[in-house]
Amino acid sequence: MSDAPLLHTLFPNIDDWGELGRACVDTLLMLGGSLLLTVAIGLPLGVLLYLTARGQLRAMPKLYGLTALVVNVLRSVPFIILMIVLMPVTYVLVGTKLGIRGAIPPLVIGAAPFFARLVETALREVQPGVIEAAQAMGASTWQIVRRVLLPEARAGIASGITVTAIALVGYTAMGGAIGSGGLGDLAYRYGYLSYKSDYMVVTVVLLIVLVQALQAIGDRVVARLSRH
Amino acid sequence: MASRPQPRSPVIRFIDVHKSYRVDGRDIPALQSFSLDIADGEVFGIIGHSGAGKSTLLRLVNLLERPSGGRVLVGDTDLTALDDAALRAQRQRIGMIFQHFNLLGSQTVAENVAFPLRLAGERDAAKIRTRVDELLARVGLQAHAGKYPSQLSGGQKQRVGIARALANRPSILLCDEATSALDPQTTGDVLELLAEINRELKLTIVLITHEMDVVRRVCDRVAVLDAGRIVELGTVADVFLHPRHPTTRRFVEEALPEEAAAEQAPYAHVPGRILRLSFRGAATWTPTLSRVMRETGVDFNILAGRIDRIKQLPYGQLTLALDGANVDAALHALRAAGIEIEEVAR
Numbered sequence A: 001m002s003d004a005p006l007l008h009t010l011f012p013n014i015d016d017w018g019e020l021g022r023a024c025v026d027t028l029l030m031l032g033g034s035l036l037l038t039v040a041i042g043l044p045l046g047v048l049l050y051l052t053a054r055g056q057l058r059a060m061p062k063l064y065g066l067t068a069l070v071v072n073v074l075r076s077v078p079f080i081i082l083m084i085v086l087m088p089v090t091y092v093l094v095g096t097k098l099g100i101r102g103a104i105p106p107l108v109i110g111a112a113p114f115f116a117r118l119v120e121t122a123l124r125e126v127q128p129g130v131i132e133a134a135q136a137m138g139a140s141t142w143q144i145v146r147r148v149l150l151p152e153a154r155a156g157i158a159s160g161i162t163v164t165a166i167a168l169v170g171y172t173a174m175g176g177a178i179g180s181g182g183l184g185d186l187a188y189r190y191g192y193l194s195y196k197s198d199y200m201v202v203t204v205v206l207l208i209v210l211v212q213a214l215q216a217i218g219d220r221v222v223a224r225l226s227r228h
Numbered sequence B: 001m002a003s004r005p006q007p008r009s010p011v012i013r014f015i016d017v018h019k020s021y022r023v024d025g026r027d028i029p030a031l032q033s034f035s036l037d038i039a040d041g042e043v044f045g046i047i048g049h050s051g052a053g054k055s056t057l058l059r060l061v062n063l064l065e066r067p068s069g070g071r072v073l074v075g076d077t078d079l080t081a082l083d084d085a086a087l088r089a090q091r092q093r094i095g096m097i098f099q100h101f102n103l104l105g106s107q108t109v110a111e112n113v114a115f116p117l118r119l120a121g122e123r124d125a126a127k128i129r130t131r132v133d134e135l136l137a138r139v140g141l142q143a144h145a146g147k148y149p150s151q152l153s154g155g156q157k158q159r160v161g162i163a164r165a166l167a168n169r170p171s172i173l174l175c176d177e178a179t180s181a182l183d184p185q186t187t188g189d190v191l192e193l194l195a196e197i198n199r200e201l202k203l204t205i206v207l208i209t210h211e212m213d214v215v216r217r218v219c220d221r222v223a224v225l226d227a228g229r230i231v232e233l234g235t236v237a238d239v240f241l242h243p244r245h246p247t248t249r250r251f252v253e254e255a256l257p258e259e260a261a262a263e264q265a266p267y268a269h270v271p272g273r274i275l276r277l278s279f280r281g282a283a284t285w286t287p288t289l290s291r292v293m294r295e296t297g298v299d300f301n302i303l304a305g306r307i308d309r310i311k312q313l314p315y316g317q318l319t320l321a322l323d324g325a326n327v328d329a330a331l332h333a334l335r336a337a338g339i340e341i342e343e344v345a346r
């Protein structure tokens, strides 16, 4: 690398840039995997919350109350604690408590309820009149969800995905502290435990860049979807 | 008298229907028990003030509201007895348009019109395209197929709503204040389109409105709704020319502000008897008045008047002061010629 001497001057403590690169990739993998699963679980959960709420299409106050309770409990536990508490569950689910695989279950369980609430809010923004028109045309509840609610709320859902992705970046960094790897792990082990502050600086900068990039992509997608 | 359409078989029957809403554990009545038949192919108007129960009544037809009691028949089917799937199939045969259009903002005009076809299970893209083109041509929006609702004017949006409502070839079209959000010019255009659809597709239209002028222009019959009760029901000509209930009178006065003002005019100093004459159909075009006045030697003075149409039917209404020895004979002769006469109180 031609710029290695410069980097070396700036960050004398970082002798293995390859390790930093691998940590980046790990963070991206954790983020991508957990975001995918979060959306896959949170979206139906959000739809369930929306549909079963009082006065809605499939009002079921008891089911709504129960779902809302679980969602609220999961959301009120700080992520770092959730991760520790969930370790046995994680082990059962993926066969390890460590690494990327070990990080994904708590990330998803922590983020899916949060995302589900964002989906519920986005769905509530859909004009009731449009839903009524679909009912008048003979749409089933499933058709209303698929052909009315999700398309009409897509900008709101996209912005929910953006917010959730950014929250997940924070969670993955926290997860580093208890052995899930990635940038958070480097920052914690070298930057905090070994006082190599240049590691801290570089990882923080990389995390900032990642968050900025996610926000920029999210904003563009939302703008595209809400142009009409 | 005007030729009246033969009574046709009812397509919608309300039998002892009433409706209450449950609010905070109490039943608040929205519609008092009523029975009503709506005939095949007619344009039936429901007029009433805000909160009178118009939307509730309309929504009983496709069971968006369930009656608290009584039965609603569409064709021969009792909707209240259907299971979910059968009710959805019935609803596909009943189109509905709305005051605020209720289009899918995320979909193009063409997609909005294709929507009910897809709901009904149509998968063939070519068939959908053909049908959508046909419908957009009917409402005059071929050029706008690729636009989004936010890029259209109110009148254009309502046309999309109409095309969408017609997609599955319904036999009934329900209109909930379909022109209330539109300016007078656009209202006229949309009403004309509805009348055309009624004529050409033999579709039964039930429309609700708070404007008598809408009723006058397109409806065959009208029900006047006041605080959850049908207080007047009849052909538009009868109700419009001879309103009985105070609520109906007020609606007619709103539609004819000059006449209402003329009625208020002080006639005290006007000599003779003051009468309102109504001519309908052919009687509007014959010189009956001048013939009778000449023959009876009665003097007349025109205080107010108008000639207009109720849907296709021409009508005239004149407020006259009649003076002379033979007024009764003149009135007799006018009545014999088919002119309706009412005494105006002064």
Ligand SMILES: Nc1ncnc2c1ncn2[C@@H]1O[C@H](COP(=O)(O)OP(=O)(O)OP(=O)(O)O)[C@@H](O)[C@H]1O
Pocket (backbone or CB within 6 Å): B021, B022, B023, B029, B030, B048, B049, B050, B051, B052, B053, B054, B055, B056, B057, B210
């Ligand atoms: N879902 C509901 N729950 C409780 N009360 C209702 C509901 N819908 C309508 N009502 C009440 O029923 C009555 C009739 O309402 P409706 O909407 O049929 O009136 P409307 O004639 O259509 O009025 P507008 O011209 O304002 O649309 C009103 O008093 C209204 O408050």
Ligand SMILES: [Mg+2]
Pocket (backbone or CB within 6 Å): B054, B055, B056
């Ligand atoms: Mg209404």
